[in-house]
Structure formats: C-alpha cells, structure tokens
Amino acid sequence: MLKQTEGSAAVAETVAACRPEVVCAYPISPQTHIVEGISDLVRAGELERCEYVTVESEFAAMSVCIGASAAGARAYTATASQGLLYMAEALYNASGLGLPIVMTVANRAIGAPINIWNDHSDTMSQRDCGWIQLYAETNQEAADLHVQAFRIAERLSLPVLVCMDGFVLTHAHERVDVPEREAVDAFLPRFEPAQALDPAEPVTIGAMVGPEAYAEVKYLAHAKQLQALDAIPEVAAEFESAFGRPSGGLLRGYRTEDAETVVVALGSVLGTIEDTVDAMREDGVAIGALALKSFRPFPVEEVRAALAGAKRVLVVEKALAVGIGGIVSADLRMALAGLEVRCDTAIAGLGGRPITGEALRGLFEDAVAGRLRPLTFLDMDWERVEAELRRLGEGGRSGPHAENILREAGIVAGRSH
Amino acid sequence: MSGHQRVRFYQVGSHVVGNRLLDPGQRTVQARTDRSNAITSGHRACRGCGEALGARYVLDAAMRASGGQLVAANATGCLEVFSTPFPESSWQLPWIHSLFGNAPAVASGVAAALRAKGREDVRVIGQGGDGGTVDIGFGCLSGMFERGDDVLYVCYDNEAYMNTGVQRSGATPPAARTANTKPIGKHPGNAFGQGKDMPRIALAHGVPYVATATVADPHDLERKVEAAMEVRGARYLHVFVPCPLGWGSEAKDTIKLARLVVETGLFPVFEAVDGEVREVTKIRHRAPVEEYLKLQRRYAHLFGPDGHPEIVARIQAIADRNIERYGLLDGDVSSSHGYAEESRHEEGE
Amino acid sequence: MEGAAPSRFEVRVHGRGGQGVVTAAELLSVAGFDEGLHAQAFPSFGSERTGAPVVSFCRFDTRPIRSREPVSRPDALIVQDPTLLHQVDLFAGLAADGYLLVNSGRDLTELGLADLLDRHRPERLLTVPAGEIARRLLGKPLPNAALLGGFAALTGRLRLDSVQAAIRERFRGKPGEANAAAAAECFELVAARTGEGARA
Numbered sequence: 028m029l030k031q032t033e034g035s036a037a038v039a040e041t042v043a044a045c046r047p048e049v050v051c052a053y054p055i056s057p058q059t060h061i062v063e064g065i066s067d068l069v070r071a072g073e074l075e076r077c078e079y080v081t082v083e084s085e086f087a088a089m090s091v092c093i094g095a096s097a098a099g100a101r102a103y104t105a106t107a108s109q110g111l112l113y114m115a116e117a118l119y120n121a122s123g124l125g126l127p128i129v130m131t132v133a134n135r136a137i138g139a140p141i142n143i144w145n146d147h148s149d150t151m152s153q154r155d156c157g158w159i160q161l162y163a164e165t166n167q168e169a170a171d172l173h174v175q176a177f178r179i180a181e182r183l184s185l186p187v188l189v190c191m192d193g194f195v196l197t198h199a200h201e202r203v204d205v206p207e208r209e210a211v212d213a214f215l216p217r218f219e220p221a222q223a224l225d226p227a228e229p230v231t232i233g234a235m236v237g238p239e240a241y242a243e244v245k246y247l248a249h250a251k252q253l254q255a256l257d258a259i260p261e262v263a264a265e266f267e268s269a270f271g272r273p274s275g276g277l278l279r280g281y282r283t284e285d286a287e288t289v290v291v292a293l294g295s296v297l298g299t300i301e302d303t304v305d306a307m308r309e310d311g312v313a314i315g316a317l318a319l320k321s322f323r324p325f326p327v328e329e330v331r332a333a334l335a336g337a338k339r340v341l342v343v344e345k346a347l348a349v350g351i352g353g354i355v356s357a358d359l360r361m362a363l364a365g366l367e368v369r370c371d372t373a374i375a376g377l378g379g380r381p382i383t384g385e386a387l388r389g390l391f392e393d394a395v396a397g398r399l400r401p402l403t404f405l406d407m408d409w410e411r412v413e414a415e416l417r418r419l420g421e422g423g424r425s426g427p428h429a430e431n432i433l434r435e436a437g438i439v440a441g442r443s444h
Numbered sequence: 445m446s447g448h449q450r451v452r453f454y455q456v457g458s459h460v461v462g463n464r465l466l467d468p469g470q471r472t473v474q475a476r477t478d479r480s481n482a483i484t485s486g487h488r489a490c491r492g493c494g495e496a497l498g499a500r501y502v503l504d505a506a507m508r509a510s511g512g513q514l515v516a517a518n519a520t521g522c523l524e525v526f527s528t529p530f531p532e533s534s535w536q537l538p539w540i541h542s543l544f545g546n547a548p549a550v551a552s553g554v555a556a557a558l559r560a561k562g563r564e565d566v567r568v569i570g571q572g573g574d575g576g577t578v579d580i581g582f583g584c585l586s587g588m589f590e591r592g593d594d595v596l597y598v599c600y601d602n603e604a605y606m607n608t609g610v611q612r613s614g615a616t617p618p619a620a621r622t623a624n625t626k627p628i629g630k631h632p633g634n635a636f637g638q639g640k641d642m643p644r645i646a647l648a649h650g651v652p653y654v655a656t657a658t659v660a661d662p663h664d665l666e667r668k669v670e671a672a673m674e675v676r677g678a679r680y681l682h683v684f685v686p687c688p689l690g691w692g693s694e695a696k697d698t699i700k701l702a703r704l705v706v707e708t709g710l711f712p713v714f715e716a717v718d719g720e721v722r723e724v725t726k727i728r729h730r731a732p733v734e735e736y737l738k739l740q741r742r743y744a745h746l747f748g749p750d751g752h753p754e755i756v757a758r759i760q761a762i763a764d765r766n767i768e769r770y771g772l773l774d775g776d777v778s779s780s781h782g783y784a785e786e787s788r789h790e791e792g793e
Numbered sequence: 794m795e796g797a798a799p800s801r802f803e804v805r806v807h808g809r810g811g812q813g814v815v816t817a818a819e820l821l822s823v824a825g826f827d828e829g830l831h832a833q834a835f836p837s838f839g840s841e842r843t844g845a846p847v848v849s850f851c852r853f854d855t856r857p858i859r860s861r862e863p864v865s866r867p868d869a870l871i872v873q874d875p876t877l878l879h880q881v882d883l884f885a886g887l888a889a890d891g892y893l894l895v896n897s898g899r900d901l902t903e904l905g906l907a908d909l910l911d912r913h914r915p916e917r918l919l920t921v922p923a924g925e926i927a928r929r930l931l932g933k934p935l936p937n938a939a940l941l942g943g944f945a946a947l948t949g950r951l952r953l954d955s956v957q958a959a960i961r962e963r964f965r966g967k968p969g970e971a972n973a974a975a976a977a978e979c980f981e982l983v984a985a986r987t988g989e990g991a992r993a
Binding site: 098239 | 512513514515517518524525528529530531533535536537538539540541542543545546549550551552553554555556557558559560561562566583584586587590591593
Binding site for chain 1: 815818819822823825826827831832833834835836858859860861862863865
C-alpha cells in the first residue's frame, strides 16, 4: 500500500509481511524504530507464530538467530555500527554454518570517536564475513530488498545484510509502497531449511574441522556468493514481475551509456549524485553514475561492463580504510584491471557529515577536468587536523583528540534575548 | 534411530552399571541397555574424563525424560572438541555448536524457533564448561535466565579452561595451580576471594529450578535432570566433573574426587526451586579437605616441606562455612541466610 | 523563473528537542503526500535530548525527490522557539523571496530581526503566537501543529484541510482535534495579515 511513512516503519511492516518466526531485538540508534515497529505488530497479534526475543546484547541477538535458524525457523534481526562489531564473531559463524538469516543494518559510523550518524564504516568492516551485502538507495528499495533478501538467503543457504543509511533513510518520511502480506506470501515460499536440528533426523551442526577439510568448507561460502551473482538479479527480476517496480539487482547505471566520467557509489547518496549528474548534463558534460547495489558479492563482470566505456571513474565512499584509503575503490580497481580507466576515490560523509550537491558539483568538475588526486577527502577541515597533529607532536599531555578538535570548532556565542 | 550404537554391558558390579540388588525401576538410566547413548563411544576424551561421564548421564536422562525429543546447543570447549573430531561425531541427538560465549543464546534461539512452530514437545539443553558458562557466556546465560527461556542449561565444571591448556577461569577454586596461576614466588596458586558461585547467581535470577550434582552420584544427577525436565522455563544444573589431566589426578580417582569434594563440604550439593534451596545432600562421612586436595597435583604446592598449611586451613574454613550455611551434616539445620531446608535424614531437626 | 511556481519547495524547521520539530516536518510531508505531491521529511539530530537545538527538513516536489542533503536554501523557515533566534544561525540560506514564520507574540522588530525585513520580502516574514494559541487550546505550549496552519496560510503551498488531516491522523482523539483547531486558528490569523500579496 502506498503511504507516506518513516523508512524504519516501512521496513518493520515489510519484514512482518515476510513472516519471520523468530525476531531478535537489541536497541541501537538508529535502528530502534525498526525493532519497535515489529514489536508493536507482534503484540497487536498482527504477526502470528513469531517469537520476539529481547536479548541482552547484539552478540546474543545474532546467537539467538543462529539457534533459531538452525532449528529451521525464519530468523531476523537488525543492528548498526557498534552492535554489528559486537556480533562480529557470530556473523562469521552464521555464514560459515550456512544459515539464511536476514539482518538490517542501519548504516552508522563506528567509534571512537563515538558518533551515531550515517556512514558505511560498519558494514564495510564486515565485508569479509561471508554475508551477502545489499545497499538500498531509497526507503522503497530498503523495504523491497528485505523481501528479496529472504528469498535469496533461503535459496542459497547464506545470510544476507540489507544496508540502509541510518537517519538519512531510517528516519526519513517519504512515500513507500509497502509490500502487502498477500503479495509477499505469494512471492516468498515457506522456509524449507537445507539443515535443521530435528530429533527425527539428528545431525551435528558446527563440528570442528581441521586442516584436511577447512578450506573446502570455507570455500562453500564463497561458492554461494558466486551463485548469488546469478540469484540476486534473478530474484530482482522475479520481484519486478510480481510487484511491478524495479528494485535491487547487482547494480544500476544512470546515464552511463555515453558517459566519459562515471561516479560510483552505494546507498542514499546516489540521489544527490544523480541530481548533480543531471545538472552537469544540462551543461553538456558527459557524466553518469553507477549505483552499486550488491557489494558482496562484488559484481566484477557487471562493473567492468558498465564502466568499460568510461575514461575516468570516481568512487564516492562513505567509509575509510585507515592506513590506505578507499574500500569500494580497491574492489573496483580489481574489477577494472587491464582497462584504460582512471580511477579516483573521494571519501565523503564520514560520521554523518552532509554531502551537498554543491560539494559534489565541485568534486565532479574536478574529476572531469582531471584535477583530482587519487584520494580526496571531501569537505575535510585540514586546519583542524593540522592543529591537532601539531599539538600531539609537541609531546606531553596534549589531551583527547575529540575534545581538542571540538573546542577548536567552537560554539556560536549566545546573546540573551 | 539408524546407526544407533548398541549398548553392551560387561559385568563390573558397581552402582554405575546396575546393581542387581536394585529393583529395575530403581536403577539409573545408565543401567539400561535401552538408554539413548546420546553421546556414544568413540569420542576422544581423556581417560577418566569427568565431563564425558557427566554429559552422558545428563543427556541420556534428558532424552528419557523428553521421549527422545531433545536438541542440544554446546559451547566451544573440551566436550565440543572431543565429541566431534572431523569427520566423526559422537552425538546421536540433534546438536549444534556455534561459538564459545553464546551457547545459552543459541539454545534460547532453538527454543524460540520450536515455540514459533508449535513444537514445544521438543526440549532444549544448552551446555558448556565452566569457562563458557561463568565467564565468556555469562552475559548470554543471564539474559536467558532473565527472559525465562525454556532451556535447561548444564554447566560441566572442571574448574579451568581445560581445552586450551588449563588456564584459570572464573570458577577456578582458591589456591589451585593452573597454567596462569602457578605457585611462583609468594603466590599460592589461584587467588582467594575469586571465583563465581554460579549456582547462587542462578538462584538470584529467580529461575524455577537450580541444582548442583556430581558424577559420583548418578542417581542424584539423573533425578535432578528428570526434575528439571518436568519444569518449563529457564533451569540451571551445575555438575562437578573432575579432570585428571588438568588437575593432575589419576584417571581412576575421578569418581572418588567427585565423592570427596562433597564429603569435605567444598561442593554443596543442593536442589532449589523458585529461588529457595529445598533439599541438600547430607555429608555421610565427613572428610578433611586434605584428603581431597592431596589426590590432585594442582594442590601439591600446599603440602610437603615447602607446603602452606595456613592455606589448607583457609580452604578448610571454606568447607566449614559451606557446611554451616547449607546444613550439610546430619541433624543440621541451615543456620543462616534463610534457606528453606529439609533434612533428608528421617529424624528431622 | 518568474510567474510559474517552481516545482521544488523546501522548508526548514528550527526548535528545541521536545517541541515536536521532527513531527512538524513529518506532518508537512504527510499533508503534501495527501495532496499528491512528493514529500521528504527528515531530521538532522540524533540522540534523544530535550532542550537541545533541533533542525528538521521537508522538501516538496511534483516530481520524485532524489536528493538527500539537508535543506541549505530554504524557501520557508519555521522557527518554533524564539530563544534560538540569536543563538544559532537560523536564517542561513533563506531565499530572498523566502517565507519566515516565527512562534512569538512580538513582531520581528521587537525580536531584533529588523534587518531581515530589509533583505527579504517583508510581507512574507511573520510572527504568530502559536505557543499561546496551543496553550489555550491544548493546555500545553506546543506550537508545532499550530505553526503548520500558519505555514499553509503564509505560503499557500498546502491547504489547511490537508494539514489538519495529517494532524488528526498522527494525534488521535482529543489531542488531534485540539491541534487541528490550533492550526486553523493560526491559519486564520496569518491569512488575515497576509491577504493575497504574499503568495504571488
């Protein structure tokens, strides 16, 4: 049903329509409205045969999902940032055991310094944990991806992360055609697990595996992700056919056909990027955008095909690999190996710093003019950074970085009225 | 069950295998050839392993109580490692091992799934060693208790992280030597004043059933498993299981040590319902702590010419306190802390 | 683009935590949706904390909205708490022909904002005692819903009944009615002061 609604609410309703049997909830900003929404639906009796378990930590949340999924139940939870890290061990366990859990991550920065606003540090930090990672551009897509996620996960026996930008999407009110229960029922078959803890047919799940067999078991997760390169577009096509709108898939090009410069990004920033692309196209610039929707598996062939005609690529990233630079860019460069395409990285929006159309325009113009360095930090206040490095360099007790930089940033003085 | 290994008994004449003088109805589950043998032979436990024994007693009793409708979630540790040496598994029931610190949460998840599917006839056991229970799994266990998830959690307590080479855990008793609490210099092994009393912590959560037991008394242990399985909600069973390798004791002394730890008063055996101690196992022949300690090389530094009689005395004081607190001697009434206490002795108080 | 109203209209709401600043933007977006517009509302704050300055945004358009950046060039500003006026730079980016609605019983000159009247179209800058209206009708000085009625009258971008429907959907029962009444009263007040001139 088409409605004007909060992103989190749309996701909560959609997840409920997917008939999860066990939902775990541990609160962390900015995911709270999602788990609260599902709790309300369970309590109101609108979500039957669903056990809603309030756990004592995110580690417990994922662990309860593991037990539930292993027992053959459709399991779901949501988290962000620190919570995702806290369950890191369990993430690897879930993918290694081949449990089709679906989890929403309301993308948020990772501390220190503690910050509750949006960037992609959290899910990027877990890019190797074996979970499929899908990124939503809009709240419509965020809702739709959950339906697709359960189908993909259960088809492959591999868990799926649905990533949506915290606050920017979760707390935004916009129009969403929330998938209705009957339509989802028709689309999502009952969960038929590939393995289950069942007294009628006892199995041992989670046995120790030594050097003689570990590599093969581990490879299975990789093999399933390679299968996902087919499954993801298939399910997206099935979804479009059933629900009447395109959603998900591996990637989506925007005005890339004749683009010399292509901007690559994930998530909601693509909206602002596309507005900027349109404005520059009006000025005759051959620029386009590539929305990456599946980050894991990384769609190497599809990216290569999409960018083969470009002269230069600019990856706008919302996370930083400390000590080297871009994360998505690194994967992208692998995909473009051998092609004559210049690839630059711009790190933007860390800790929720707004990415403005104006700043993007300047950045893209620099890219087109060949003025960009390989690694750019958009809107970085270098003076503050230099000042703090100087303080640290002077030795002695220079104090906590965050406090020093915040003090340097100053507060607007108040005049009493 | 296909592939179920047939149990064969050999005549040995101990209580464990079946006392012919007992009514068949009074014999333990272990004494029956039709026991489920949920953890079957072929596992790689050390000889004399108390945990292998404990797991077998507990799970067979639980399988019987649940009509074979049982799922087990196991923490990382000795039990998990020796029971699933790739490519074999000794588990004859549905069994999952996830991580070290999450067995209680995984068990909770299984229970939630079964509930969602309307299969509450299938029961759930979570199990782990002392490390996985009182340390790294503590938060998850507490959460499971607080929610009252329908899981029986069993801790097999051999008082250290054995699987990784005998390092101390939050359950290691005072003065014990472990790989990182060696009696070097003035340190007498593990420090005094540390050690979580997990059964009492479980009591404090107000869960419906808490009990302690040892592998020396299978009747008692099985009865407690049965009693626990009759209840719904979060339940806790703490089983004392000697570890010959980690304790430096003889394999043949495993049962003896389990009996002695009770007879000294160092390990109170009790049963508690809804947060109140209802029954304690009385000490039949009280033993001084030395008799127990001297059988284990992990306490060897307390004895001999460079020994520490003052530390032994402190350990004795702990035993004395337990005896008083729980009323472990015949004719004793619990003298403090308001435990409801019933004497098993016919004469009463 | 003289003559035709541009399809994009952006609003920024300022206030303090606990005053319903975020709700105000959401209600605007729902009202816009009800009128068939595309609308996007989102906050700029995060942790729940009463009293701290809060900003929220609402964009309207006849076409789908893709941008996610904060509103830096508002076509309209709503200020729910006058104590913010000289503490935070509320007016950054306000369009030359932008609208301003401040919750206050005093006029802009009394509020020390006379310079604004020079830089913008004065008939589009108004104060309205929304808090007092709310106190009278709701029993609490929560001005957010009332101000939306004023916004509708001032800008002509939304109809009063759309605003009221959004309010009633959000606040059921008596609070909904009271808030809707406050919005209506504020609407009338502003409509009387602006006539048709402001909306040209």
